Structure formats: C-alpha cells, structure tokens
Amino acid sequence: MAAAPLFDLKDRAYIVTGAGRGIGAELAAGLAEAGACVAIAGRTAADCEKVASSIAAKGGRAIAVPFDARDEAQCAALIAEAERAFGRLDGAVVNHGIGLHRDALDTTRDEFANMLDGNLTSYFLMCRELGRRWVAEGRPGSIVLMSSNASFLAYDELAAYGVSKAGVDQLCRQLAAEWARHGIRVNAIGPGYMTASMKGIESIYDAPEVKAKILPKIPAGRYGALRELLGATVYLLSDEAGYTTGQYLAIDGGYSLI
Secondary structure, three states, X not given: OOOOOOOOOOOOEEEEEOOOOHHHXXXXXXXXXXXXXXXXXXXXXXXXXXXXXXXXXXXXXXXXXXXXXXXXXXXXXXHHHHHHHHOOOOEEEEOOOOOOOEOHHHOOHHHHHHHHHHHHHHHHHHHHHHXXXXXXXXXXXXXXXXXXXXXXXXXXXXXXXXXXXXXXXXXXXXXXXXXXXXXXXXEEEEEOOXXXXXXXXXXXXXXXXXXXXXXXHOOOOOOEOHHHHHHHHHHHHOHXXXXXXXXXXXXXXXHHHX
C-alpha cells in the first residue's frame, strides 16, 4: 500500500481570513489545490465570492463567508459556518490585517488603537474562538498566523504596525504553549517585501524610487511572490508539522539577515 504523499491536505478543511485579495486569496487557492476545502473569509463579500468561485471553477471546494474579525460573535459564526459546510475544521490561516505608514510623532491615539484592534486583538479573538471550539470538541487543530518581519525589525513610519505584529508573534508563542496539551498547534509566518501589499499601502513599495532603495537591501534581490508563502503554510497545517508549534518563520529573501 502506497504511503500518503507528504503535506497531504486532501479532504481537510480550513478557514483563511483576509482571503478576498492578496496573500489570503493566493493561500486559499493553494490550499484548495492541495486538496483542502476552504472557507474564504473577509470583510468584502464580493471579493470573497470571487475567490470562492475561482476555486470552484478549478474543481475545488470553497465557500465565501463575509465577516469582521474584530467582532468575536462573527468569528464564532464563521467557525460554525465552516464546520457546517465541510463537516469538519482542521485549521485556519489568520491573515487579515491593515497597514499604516506614519511617523510615530504623527500617529494619533486612535490610529494606534485601530492598528492594535485590526492586527492583534482581532487575531486573539479569532484564535480564541478556534481554541474554544476544538477543545470543546476534543479535536486537534493548526493555526498559522500571518505576521511580518516588521515584528522584530524597526522600519521608518511603521511604529504602530510593527508593535501590532510583535504582539502577533508573542500571541503565537503564548497560545502554542497553552494549547499544546490539547493538540492545537500555533505557528507564525513573517513575510518581507512581497509583490502585493495589504490594503491601504499597495502603491508605496511599487514606486520606482522606493524599490531602488529597498531592493539592494534584500539579499535575494527581488520582492517575494505570494506563491512563495504557500509551501510553509501547507507544511505548518499538515501532519508533517505535528511536532512544530510556537515557531516564527521569516520568508523575506534574507532581508532580516543583514
């Protein structure tokens, strides 16, 4: 009898938040290619429907679930909807988020609070609801949190954003330590400069004068393709990563090395 292929996600079911565009849409499509059922979750219903329809057109199985991750009731409802649709829920990629380019001197209290709410508190709420569900059901699960190398590197005009992502890294470690006994794993991926940026700052890094300053600082000499985040995500969700938890993996072309 042939052994199952490595990193096999066939018939597994996952939620991907922030999946209406960018990294989330790419990862959702990749998980579907790996055989998984995927709940496409995000704030814009039309974007989620478009991604889900694209997956279905290629023979995959996906549902679109509009939600606001800052609302704990909506987080719980998303999880329940994914379980109803697929009959199971094996994990989630918590990927939603917002960006802000602002000098710390000019960042308002409301902007700082909004960054924490959108990038950190909402991650906690989503993870907490997943953990509650799995513990109550006596099921294992795997969570991948989308962080950033700005979580441990200092960039100009990213004080609020960097602090929010540093919190994501510690949330990863804390939940991993608390929930390992329940069979729940939590890991984080930290992208560097990628070919698509989060909503609100899409055009900043594509400006020729900005790229001219950034590219020499990346050992790989280029921005990362969104697809290059998929392998690590599939691994961390798969059974092959069963002894891997509380880890942060930078995927940044070597930027954080120098």
